[in-house]
Amino acid sequence: MSEAVVPHEIEKRAAAVPGRLRRALDSDLFYSFRRSKITMIAAAVTLLFFLLAIFASVLSVQNPFDPAQLQLMNSRIPPLWTADGQSPFLLGTDEQGRDVLSAILYGLRISLLVGVLGVILSGAIGILLGLTAGYFGGAIDGLIMRIADVQLSFPAILIALLINGIAKSVFGNRLDEMSMLAVLVFAIGLSFWVQYARTVRGSVLIEKNKDYVAAAQLIGLPAPVIMLRHVLPNTTGPILVIATINLALAIITEATLSFLGSGMPETMPSLGTLIRIGNGYLFAGEWWIVAFPGFALAVMILSINLLGDWLRDALNPKLR
Known part of the structure; x- marks a missing residue:
């Protein structure tokens, strides 16, 4: 049988x-x-950016992180379609002879990696604390929500700068490129958990009084199982909206930190680092060094924000 x-x-x-x-x-x-045609275009552009980041090593004419592939003789070459442009540097080169297009593709990978990992970390922290506060209530709920209220009184970029500064003061020169990436992910994760926690807590306060939760408690299921298996799935809509919007915020935060000199180093630049590098050459006529990374960052943030706005409206029952 x-x-x-x-x-x-x-x-x-x-x-x-x-x-x-x-x-x-x-x-x-x-x-x-x-x-929504705009949403479809935004989704296609966002997907394109992710694919470009994934296949950066295949699409690039050089590895901008490898000093052996950089030649100072090729520094500050303008884009290919200008009078002094040279092949194969489609978008020109910077002062180190780094191909701008290759640097953008590799910078996309760093920016998206920090953004995605930061959103995952902040989501995990916020969901866990929101479930705990909403399900158990009482003093635990009060403590978590007061911490959230205090953090909300400070801008997220200020919290990220503070955490980043503490890490640099503790570890100093021992922070290499990968360690700096981990610090940025940690700083972003601790800066954006509050919205998850408050949203999940509100959903849990509604769901925990329903019959299916009472039935799960009656048969003796432990609290973690009830929260994760029965309550959490009913909060996925708001979580998805927050995660999409926070991805854009996380990428902007990383770019801001890198632009201020507190993010990724020039040996492994993100889009924010590339903008900081090119900013000094903007008024010297070498506009392409800063313009193309800035344009890529702006288009990526806009497309992700458009997706987040559509998700917020599509999953809102009041607008159906």
């Missing part, structure tokens, strides 16, 4: 996949996505 059941179950699960895909394509969310 068991040998006959297993193939039958496999066939049922395989047949269920197209059904789930069909339901997803027929959902109100996907219908709203298809109706």
